[in-house]
Amino acid sequence: MKRVLALSLAMVLASPAFAAETLRYVALVDNGKEAGHQVVTTGDDGVTRVDFVFKDNGRGPELKEEFKLAPDGTFTSYHVTGTTTFGAPVDESFGRDGNKVWWKSTSDHGEQTVDGTALYSPLGGSPAGFSVAFAALARRPDGKLPLIPSGTMSTRKVAEADVSNGKESRKVQLLAITGVGLTPTFAWATEEDTPRLFAFIVPGFVQLVEEGWGNSAAALETRQKQAETETLVAFQKRLAHPLDGSTLIRNARVFDSEHAKLGPASDVLVRDGRIVSVGKTGGAAKADNVIDAGGRVLLPGLFDMHTHIGRWDGGLNIATGVTTVRDMGNDNATLQQIIAEEKAGTLLATRIVPAGFIEGESPMSARNGFVIKNLDEAKKAVDWYAEHGYPQVKIYNSFPKDILRETAAYAHSKGLRVSGHIPAFLRAEEAVERGYDEIQHINQVMLNFLVDDKTDTRTLVRFYLPAEKVADMDFDSKPYQDFIAMLAKKQIVVDPTLSTFEYWRQRPGDMTESYAPIADHMPPDVQRGLRVAEMKIPDEATAQRYDKSFRKMVDFVGRMYRAGVPIVAGTDALPGFTVQSELEWYVRAGLTPSQVLQIATWNGAKYTRTLDDRGSITPGKLSDLVLIDGDPTTDISDIRKVAMVLKGDTVYYPSEIFDAMGIKPFATPVKVTAPENVFLSSPRTAGRRGPKDR
Structure with a gap:
C-alpha cells in the first residue's frame, strides 16, 4: 500500500499553475505503462484548472483543482474536489483578501492574519502544485517561502540535465524541497526565470513527466538517484557514530526474547558488530567503549x-x-x-x-x-x-x-x-x-x-x-x-x-489511536496531514x-x-x-x-x-540492540522511549535523528563514554546456544 506516499504528497504539494493555455503530464509506472495524467489549463478568466488522476493497484486519487494567483505568485483563491486513494471525499478551499486568509477542508478549518507573501499548502493537492511553489520561490530574494497555515518552504538545486524528445531540447534542474514533511522532496523543474514542474519522480514507483517527454524519464530517475545519494550519504555520516574495538553496555536489564521475559541487570560485551558475552553486571574484562545503561531495558533490534x-x-x-x-x-x-x-x-x-x-x-x-x-x-x-x-x-x-x-x-x-x-x-x-x-x-x-x-x-x-x-x-x-x-x-x-x-x-479531522501518541512531537504540517481521512464514511x-x-x-x-x-x-x-x-x-x-x-x-x-x-541478545549474534528508557514489558507504550540504538558496530542516538527531521525527541540519549577500563566477570557464554547450534 502506498499510504505513506499519499501522505507525503499531501504534505508537500500546494496546487497547480503555469501561464500556458494547456500543459499535459502523463504518469508512468513499470517502465512506461501509463497509469494516470495531469492536465493544467489556464483560461482567459485568469483561473487555472487541473485534472489529476492516478490509478495503480486498482486504486488512486482523482482531483479537480481551480485557483487564481496574486502578483507574487501565491493563491488568492483555491479549491480542490475529488477522492483520495481509498475513496474518501476531498473538498478543500482557501481564500485571501488583503491580510486576511481562511481555509476549510474535510479535516480542518481556520483563519489567520498574514503580512506579505505566503503560500497556502493544501492537504489534498496534486503534483502540479510544485509549479506554483517554484514560481513563487523564484520571486523571493531570500529563497524562502512562508506557508499557510505554518512552516517555511525552501529549495536548492542539486542537479541538472539536458533532455530531448527528438524535436526539442531542454535543460531541466532537480530541486530539493525542504521545510515541509520529514525529509527532502525532489522534483524536476524547467530552467527559466519562472520555473515550473517538468517531472515528479518517485524512484521505483512512478514518473510524472510532461507529455511527449516520457523517453527522458528513465535517465532523469537515474540522475535523481545519484543526487539523492549525495544527500543521504551526508545524512548517514552526520548521524552515525562508528565504534572501534569492544564496547561494554553496563547494567542493562536484558530482555530474553526466546522466553518472553525480562532478566536481571547484566553487562553485554560487543565487538566488531557481534555480541561477545552476556554476564552479571560488574566484573573483570577490558573494553574500549562504555555505555552505562543505568538499569534501562535492553531489547534485541x-x-x-x-x-x-x-x-x-x-x-x-x-x-x-x-x-x-x-x-x-x-x-x-x-x-x-x-x-x-x-x-x-x-x-x-x-x-x-x-x-x-x-x-x-x-x-x-x-x-x-x-x-x-x-x-x-x-x-x-x-x-x-x-x-x-x-x-x-x-x-x-x-x-x-x-x-x-x-x-x-x-x-x-x-x-x-x-x-x-x-x-x-x-x-x-x-x-x-x-x-x-x-x-x-x-x-x-x-x-x-x-x-x-x-x-x-x-x-x-x-x-x-x-x-x-x-x-x-x-x-x-x-x-x-x-x-x-x-x-x-x-x-x-x-x-x-x-x-x-x-x-x-478515521473521520475527517480525527487523530487515530495509532498516531495520537506521536502527533504532538511532529512538525505542524505533518500533524495536519495525520488528520486526513482516507475512507468514505458518509x-x-x-x-x-x-x-x-x-x-x-x-x-x-x-x-x-x-x-x-x-x-x-x-x-x-x-x-x-x-x-x-x-x-x-x-x-x-x-x-x-x-x-x-x-x-x-x-x-x-x-x-x-x-x-x-539476530532476534535475541545471545553471544555470537549481531549486536543489533535497543536501549529503552522505561519498561515496555509492563507498559508497551514505553517502546517509544528509545534512548540509544546499536546496529552492529554503529551507535545512533534517536534524539539526534529526530532533531534532524524536525521531530521532538521522546527520550534523553544515553551516549558512549570515553574509553576506560572496566571489568566483566562470569560471561554468560557457556550453557547458551550459539547461532550455529540453532
Whole structure:
C-alpha cells in the first residue's frame, strides 16, 4: 500500500499553475505503462484548472483543482474536489483578501492574519502544485517561502540535465524541497526565470513527466538517484557514530526474547558488530567503549515485517528501534540498490530481508517486482528471486489462481516460503491449501468469510467489504473456530498490519489511536496531514459500524495468537512509529507486553530465517540492540522511549535523528563514554546456544 506516499504528497504539494493555455503530464509506472495524467489549463478568466488522476493497484486519487494567483505568485483563491486513494471525499478551499486568509477542508478549518507573501499548502493537492511553489520561490530574494497555515518552504538545486524528445531540447534542474514533511522532496523543474514542474519522480514507483517527454524519464530517475545519494550519504555520516574495538553496555536489564521475559541487570560485551558475552553486571574484562545503561531495558533490534522500503525510511526506523525490515514488494532494481547501499554502510538504513513480489497481468495490477501471465513466467520470477537470495515470495491480487498451486510448489522446491494477498476469486483457506505459508493483512484473513468466486478483490471492495461486514461476525461459531484451528495446525503465519487499517474508522479531522501518541512531537504540517481521512464514511452509523469491524479484527488477532497461530509485526505504513502502534494493538488484543516484544524480535527473526544472526541478545549474534528508557514489558507504550540504538558496530542516538527531521525527541540519549577500563566477570557464554547450534 502506498499510504505513506499519499501522505507525503499531501504534505508537500500546494496546487497547480503555469501561464500556458494547456500543459499535459502523463504518469508512468513499470517502465512506461501509463497509469494516470495531469492536465493544467489556464483560461482567459485568469483561473487555472487541473485534472489529476492516478490509478495503480486498482486504486488512486482523482482531483479537480481551480485557483487564481496574486502578483507574487501565491493563491488568492483555491479549491480542490475529488477522492483520495481509498475513496474518501476531498473538498478543500482557501481564500485571501488583503491580510486576511481562511481555509476549510474535510479535516480542518481556520483563519489567520498574514503580512506579505505566503503560500497556502493544501492537504489534498496534486503534483502540479510544485509549479506554483517554484514560481513563487523564484520571486523571493531570500529563497524562502512562508506557508499557510505554518512552516517555511525552501529549495536548492542539486542537479541538472539536458533532455530531448527528438524535436526539442531542454535543460531541466532537480530541486530539493525542504521545510515541509520529514525529509527532502525532489522534483524536476524547467530552467527559466519562472520555473515550473517538468517531472515528479518517485524512484521505483512512478514518473510524472510532461507529455511527449516520457523517453527522458528513465535517465532523469537515474540522475535523481545519484543526487539523492549525495544527500543521504551526508545524512548517514552526520548521524552515525562508528565504534572501534569492544564496547561494554553496563547494567542493562536484558530482555530474553526466546522466553518472553525480562532478566536481571547484566553487562553485554560487543565487538566488531557481534555480541561477545552476556554476564552479571560488574566484573573483570577490558573494553574500549562504555555505555552505562543505568538499569534501562535492553531489547534485541525490532523487526518491521511489512514494509515497502525507500531510501529515506532508515532515519525513522532506526530512531524507533527497528533494525531489520522485511520488504514486501518493491521495484527489484531499486531494492537491490538499497540493499547494496545498506551493506556498504553509506545509507542510514535498517538491515533488509527481501520478499520477491509476483503479480499477475491485469488492468488493476500493482507494478512491482515481476508481473507475469503464465506458469513459465512465474517460475522464471521464482528463479530470479532464489538466485538473489530472497527467502520468500509474495503473491499479489491479480495472480492467476489456476497456477497458484504449481507456483507455490516450485517456490518450495527452491527453498522459498510463499505468502501474500489472497488472489482475486479465491478465499484464504483455498490459498493455504494451494501452498501459502503466510497471509499478509488482517483484511485478507477476514475476506475468507466474505467472498465467493465472483468477488473481485482487486478493487476497493477488499477494504470496504470487511469494514462493512466484520462487525456482524460471530467468532465463537464453528466456521471461524475451524478456520483458526486450521491456521494453527498448519502454522500459517499471519502479518496483520492492524495499524494501517485504523483509517477504516478515521473521520475527517480525527487523530487515530495509532498516531495520537506521536502527533504532538511532529512538525505542524505533518500533524495536519495525520488528520486526513482516507475512507468514505458518509454518516455516524457507518462510522460506528466500521469502528466495530476494526475492533473485532483486533480481537481476531488475539484469538489467533492464543490458538497458536504465529503472528509477526508488520506495518505497511509510516516507518518506525507504526511498529510501535502495531505492538500496542496486540496488547489491546489480549497479549502481554512481553509476548508482543517476542513477536517483534524473536518471531521476526524466525520467519525471516535470520534467527542465527539476530532476534535475541545471545553471544555470537549481531549486536543489533535497543536501549529503552522505561519498561515496555509492563507498559508497551514505553517502546517509544528509545534512548540509544546499536546496529552492529554503529551507535545512533534517536534524539539526534529526530532533531534532524524536525521531530521532538521522546527520550534523553544515553551516549558512549570515553574509553576506560572496566571489568566483566562470569560471561554468560557457556550453557547458551550459539547461532550455529540453532
